[in-house]
Amino acid sequence: MLLSVNIQEAGYSRQFPTLKNLRFSVSPGELVGLIGPNGAGKSTTVKSIMGIIHHFKGDIDVNEYAYIPERPIFYAQLTLWEHIDFLFSTLATTDETAFFQKAHELLDLFNLSAAAHSYPERFSKGMQQKMMLVLAFLKQAKLYLVDEPFMGLDPKAVKKLLLKLEEEKEAGAGILMSTHVLDTAEKICDRFILISGGKLIVQGTLNDIRKLSHLKNGSLLDCFDALTEDY
Numbered sequence: 424m425l426l427s428v429n430i431q432e433a434g435y436s437r438q439f440p441t442l443k444n445l446r447f448s449v450s451p452g453e454l455v456g457l458i459g460p461n462g463a464g465k466s467t468t469v470k471s472i473m474g475i476i477h478h479f480k481g482d483i484d485v486n487e488y489a490y491i492p493e494r495p496i497f498y499a500q501l502t503l504w505e506h507i508d509f510l511f512s513t514l515a516t517t518d519e520t521a522f523f524q525k526a527h528e529l530l531d532l533f534n535l536s537a538a539a540h541s542y543p544e545r546f547s548k549g550m551q552q553k554m555m556l557v558l559a560f561l562k563q564a565k566l567y568l569v570d571e572p573f574m575g576l577d578p579k580a581v582k583k584l585l586l587k588l589e590e591e592k593e594a595g596a597g598i599l600m601s602t603h604v605l606d607t608a609e610k611i612c613d614r615f616i617l618i619s620g621g622k623l624i625v626q627g628t629l630n631d632i633r634k635l636s637h638l639k640n641g642s643l644l645d646c647f648d649a650l651t652e653d654y
C-alpha cells in the first residue's frame with residue numbers, strides 16, 4: 424500500500440470539521456480519482472495527507488510523494504532552472520547525470536526549454552502549471568498527489584500529462600488525483616472516491632458507482648449528478 428487514509432475528523436476549526444469519517448487507500452499501479460462538488464473537501468483531503476491540516480484526528484500512512492498543486496507554487500527569486508537545481512539538492516538521488524538528463528527531457532516535453540532560465544513569475548498560467556508538472560515528475564516518487572491538474576493547460580499539455588501519468592502508473596506508481604474533469608477521469612481512473620459535504624458518498628469502480636446510482640450505463644457525470652442531487 425502506498426497510501427492509507429483514515430480521517431476521523433479534519434478541517435480548519437475544531438468545532439466544525441470539514442471532513443468526517445473518510446477511509447481509503449491507494450495501491451501501486453492504481454490511479455484513483457477524488458471527485459466531488461466545489462467545497463466537498465477534496466483539497467482538504469489532499470492537505471490532510473500532506474500533514475498540513477491543523478485540526479486532524481485519524482491516521483495517515485503515506486510513502487514519499489510528489490505533489491502537483493491546484494495553483495502553481497514557486498520562488499519568485501529563482502528561475503525555472505534554479506528550481507530544478509534546488510530540487511536536486513533536496514533529493515537523495517546521487518545520479519546527477521540521469522537527473523539532469525530527465526530534466527531536459529521533461530522541459531522539452533512540456534515546451535519549456537526556451538524558458539528554463541526565466542523567472543516563473545513572468546510565465547503564463549499554463550507555463551507555471553507545466554513547471555509544476557516538470558518538478559513533480561522529476562522527483563520520481565512512488566506516489567503522486569495531484570490536485571486538479573488540468574486547469575490552465577492547453578489540450579496538447581493535457582494529453583502529455585495523461586501520457587506521463589499512465590507511464591508512471593505502468594512503472595508501479597500510485598496516483599490520487601482530484602478533478603472536476605469527469606469525462607477525462609472516467610477514461611483514465613481505475614477507481615473513484617466521491618465525496619460531498621466532507622463525507623464519503625461512494626468509492627469503487629465506475630460500475631460500483633453505476634449500481635449505487637441506479638444508472639446502468641450512466642456516465643461518471645450522470646452518476647455524480649444523481650448521487651449529489653441535494654447539492
Ligand SMILES: Nc1ncnc2c1ncn2[C@@H]1O[C@H](COP(=O)(O)OP(=O)(O)OP(=O)(O)O)[C@@H](O)[C@H]1O
Nearest residue numbers: 435441459460461462463464465466467468571603
Ligand atoms: N484555509 C481555509 N480556512 C477555512 N476554511 C477552509 C479553508 N480552505 C477550505 N476551507 C473550507 O473547507 C471546505 C472544503 O474546501 P476544499 O478546498 O477542501 O474543497 P474542494 O472539494 O477542494 O473544492 P473545489 O472543488 O472548489 O476546489 C469548504 O467549505 C471551504 O470553505
